[in-house]
Amino acid sequence: MSGGVQFPVRVAEIEAVSPAVKRLRLERHDGPSLPPYSAGSHTVLTLEARTLEGGTRRIRNAYSLLGTTLGGGPAYEIAVLRSPQSRGGSVFIHDQLAIGATLSMSAPVNLFPLHRTARRHVLVAGGIGITPIAAMARELAAAGQPFELHYAMRDEASGAFAAELAALYGPAMRLYVSQRQERIAVRDILAHQPVGTHLYVCGPERMIDGILGDARIAGWPDSALHAERFLAPEGGEPFAVKLARSGIATLVGEHQTLLEAIEAAGVDAPYLCRGGACGQCETPIVSADGTLLHADHFLTDDQKACGKTIMTCVSRLRGRELVLDL
Amino acid sequence: MTLSFHAETFRDDYTFANSPAAIRAFPFPFDRDAYMYTVNIEQHVPGPVQSATEFPIHIDEHYVAEMRDRAITLAEDPLRCQSLPHMMTAEWDLLELLMTSMATHYPAHFTLSRDGDRWHWINRPMDVDQTFTFGDVSTLPQGPMEYVTRQCQGDFCLLDQREDNLWMDAGMVTSQADWSLDFDLGMNFMEWHAPVPLAHDLGVFERALKFLLNLQHGCPVRRLNWTMTINPRLDTSPENYHRWGIDKASVTPENVGDKVHLRVELQALWRLPRSNAIVFSIRGYLIKMDELVTQKKWARRFHRVLASLPQPIADYKGLGRFRDTTVAWLSRHDDGLPTSPGFAPD
Ligand code: HEM
Numbered sequence: 311m312s313g314g315v316q317f318p319v320r321v322a323e324i325e326a327v328s329p330a331v332k333r334l335r336l337e338r339h340d341g342p343s344l345p346p347y348s349a350g351s352h353t354v355l356t357l358e359a360r361t362l363e364g365g366t367r368r369i370r371n372a373y374s375l376l377g378t379t380l381g382g383g384p385a386y387e388i389a390v391l392r393s394p395q396s397r398g399g400s401v402f403i404h405d406q407l408a409i410g411a412t413l414s415m416s417a418p419v420n421l422f423p424l425h426r427t428a429r430r431h432v433l434v435a436g437g438i439g440i441t442p443i444a445a446m447a448r449e450l451a452a453a454g455q456p457f458e459l460h461y462a463m464r465d466e467a468s469g470a471f472a473a474e475l476a477a478l479y480g481p482a483m484r485l486y487v488s489q490r491q492e493r494i495a496v497r498d499i500l501a502h503q504p505v506g507t508h509l510y511v512c513g514p515e516r517m518i519d520g521i522l523g524d525a526r527i528a529g530w531p532d533s534a535l536h537a538e539r540f541l542a543p544e545g546g547e548p549f550a551v552k553l554a555r556s557g558i559a560t561l562v563g564e565h566q567t568l569l570e571a572i573e574a575a576g577v578d579a580p581y582l583c584r585g586g587a588c589g590q591c592e593t594p595i596v597s598a599d600g601t602l603l604h605a606d607h608f609l610t611d612d613q614k615a616c617g618k619t620i621m622t623c624v625s626r627l628r629g630r631e632l633v634l635d636l
Numbered sequence: 637m638t639l640s641f642h643a644e645t646f647r648d649d650y651t652f653a654n655s656p657a658a659i660r661a662f663p664f665p666f667d668r669d670a671y672m673y674t675v676n677i678e679q680h681v682p683g684p685v686q687s688a689t690e691f692p693i694h695i696d697e698h699y700v701a702e703m704r705d706r707a708i709t710l711a712e713d714p715l716r717c718q719s720l721p722h723m724m725t726a727e728w729d730l731l732e733l734l735m736t737s738m739a740t741h742y743p744a745h746f747t748l749s750r751d752g753d754r755w756h757w758i759n760r761p762m763d764v765d766q767t768f769t770f771g772d773v774s775t776l777p778q779g780p781m782e783y784v785t786r787q788c789q790g791d792f793c794l795l796d797q798r799e800d801n802l803w804m805d806a807g808m809v810t811s812q813a814d815w816s817l818d819f820d821l822g823m824n825f826m827e828w829h830a831p832v833p834l835a836h837d838l839g840v841f842e843r844a845l846k847f848l849l850n851l852q853h854g855c856p857v858r859r860l861n862w863t864m865t866i867n868p869r870l871d872t873s874p875e876n877y878h879r880w881g882i883d884k885a886s887v888t889p890e891n892v893g894d895k896v897h898l899r900v901e902l903q904a905l906w907r908l909p910r911s912n913a914i915v916f917s918i919r920g921y922l923i924k925m926d927e928l929v930t931q932k933k934w935a936r937r938f939h940r941v942l943a944s945l946p947q948p949i950a951d952y953k954g955l956g957r958f959r960d961t962t963v964a965w966l967s968r969h970d971d972g973l974p975t976s977p978g979f980a981p982d
């Protein structure tokens with residue numbers, strides 16, 4: 311159950327689309343083709359990264375799927391930003407992963423879907439947040455649905471796929487380069503939209519909050535606002551975890567997530583997004599000797615405060631030991 | 637597997653009957669001697685050979701007759717099949733799911749050949765041979781959902797997912813237990829379930845919806861639901877209540893075995909890949925009391941379930957006029973012995 315269907319894939323192409331972003335093409339190598347998916351879907355890659363000590367460490371990261379393969383096909387594509395402060399998945403992909411390497415990839419899951427009854431779609435991306443947004447543009451263009459695309463980046467060079475997208479969508483696409491002091495003027499953009507327009511934004515946390523905040527001030531209902539916060543789980547101080555039902559005790563390392571530690575101990579725990587959004591990994595707490603560091607977007611503030619459950623994919627403990635009902 | 641299809645009717649002279657094999661394959665819905673609403677969702681994985689869950693889409697001896705009955709119902713009331721414009725991608729997803737499953741598991745009866753977008757579908761029992769372009773509506777005689785569900789047993793609803801809810805935006809519903817697609821079309825999960833008693837307070841729908849919103853492609857789930865029907869009638873719709881409602885008054889101690897049917901719905905849910913919609917299939921099975929009591933365990937257990945059924949559930953399912961008569965009749969088949977755990981007959 312946990313991660314659902316897994317496909318064995320081989321890295322078929324690696325291309326640097328900007329200094330910090332690589333595009334990966336992943337082909338299924340056991341025969342049947344990969345299923346079609348809808349724009350906004352992500353997949354979870356299982357990476358066996360080499361550690362400094364010479365061992366391997368299993369990292370599972372979620373990546374948005376690029377483009378759409380509505381027809382299914384032999385390959386999926388993702389784009390990965392090198393982020394040195396992350397737990398090592400992106401650095402591993404950038405520095406160690408080579409063409410021909412084999413990986414395990416989960417079936418697509420869509421937690422950021424297009425709203426199919428919308429009359430018009432406003433797409434906003436910041437930085438690497440372009441990956442699901444570009445897939446949406448492609449699907450909307452293919453279906454002949456009205457949309458516009460706003461893409462913000464630090465400098466011209468860092469904007470992955472910018473030239474390609476500009477060539478495809480021409481006047482429906484606008485670039486904003488922050489080095490040139492260009493900012494997305496959400497209020498102006500939203501002021502002229504017909505009733506029934508939906509807004510989608512993917513990018514850094516601060517950008518999402520700013521754009522949704524402006525949209526709400528402009529009177530937009532929450533039901534028309536959609537965001538994907540690609541929360542990369544962060545490491546932290548190590549702590550002990552005990553699984554009350556299975557009687558397993560293990561340690562969560564500083565570069566490991568709680569979920570990864572549970573999996574490394576041989577327990578097939580539930581998950582979908584591995585980014586604190588879907589709610590699938592919510593796990594009841596028996597006791598916590600320390601402070602819970604909730605990092606998800608799923609639990610309400612009240613739920614976080616009462617500390618009955620934890621989202622194992624992104625949250626952790628600062629303290630000695632966490633006992634879970636698992 | 638090669639099936640032989642019955643020539644039988646689900647209206648007028650009601651000649652429908654189950655073979656002994658179909659009785660044993662019947663998806664009896666009670667695993668204990670009492671019933672209450674629960675979030676009874678499980679993985680839709682293959683069940684035992686020759687059971688209703690052996691394959692994801694179950695075709696059986698009633699296939700041809702059920703499809704004929706559906707055509708009659710649709711001819712009288714085309715609104716049993718409806719789809720909102722944004723559901724076209726989901727319709728194609730559904731066509732792919734049903735055709736590939738039927739062709740894979742019943743190759744003697746169905747064949748699907750795909751050459752890119754050029755598809756060739758052969759349905760031998762219904763004498764259909766159709767070449768079409770996947771994704772091009774103009775190459776099929778009806779929309780993709782209507783086309784494929786006129787050739788597949790069970791009712792189907794297509795649910796669009798948005799605003800953290802599921803919306804009934806398309807469906808083919810001709811054999812429903814007294815609810816109406818025309819009425820529910822465009823409603824969300826909580827709205828169309830509003831008439832159900834008790835379950836809302838038990839939190840059943842809240843938990844079920846939360847689970848379904850995260851349903852994954854490739855990991856379908858199923859659940860069983862049940863009611864009772866007088867005469868083996870498929871079309872027990874509110875639209876035609878005037879035709880079948882009156883039958884409830886016709887049950888007597890003498891005719892229970894023949895007239896009273898347990899009606900079980902094997903409901904399965906799949907995430908669809910292109911549309912991110914969910915398909916909800918409602919595969920109905922009918923069994924008359926005379927057939928049911930051929931399985932001793934089922935006779936004992938159904939007697940106890942029906943006798944102890946909470947009144948609000950009995951009222952909601954519309955069993956009032958014949959429940960006592962049926963319980964009395966079943967009591968003759970209940971010797972009071974303990975029943976074994978699980979659904980299967982002994
Ligand atoms: C998403 C797909 C589903 C659809 C389209 C659907 C549709 C319906 C409809 C139309 C009814 C009849 C309501 C009426 O009286 O008008 C119903 C009843 C009911 N549904 Fe669902 N349902 C779905 C999923 C579920 C799930 C997952 C559960 C799980 C607990 C559930 C539990 C029930 C129950 C307990 C009833 C009352 C049935 C009875 O007592 O006969 N449904 N459903």
Ligand code: FES
Pocket residue numbers: 580581582583584585586587588589590591592606608621622623624
């Ligand atoms: S796996 Fe989605 S919230 Fe943890």
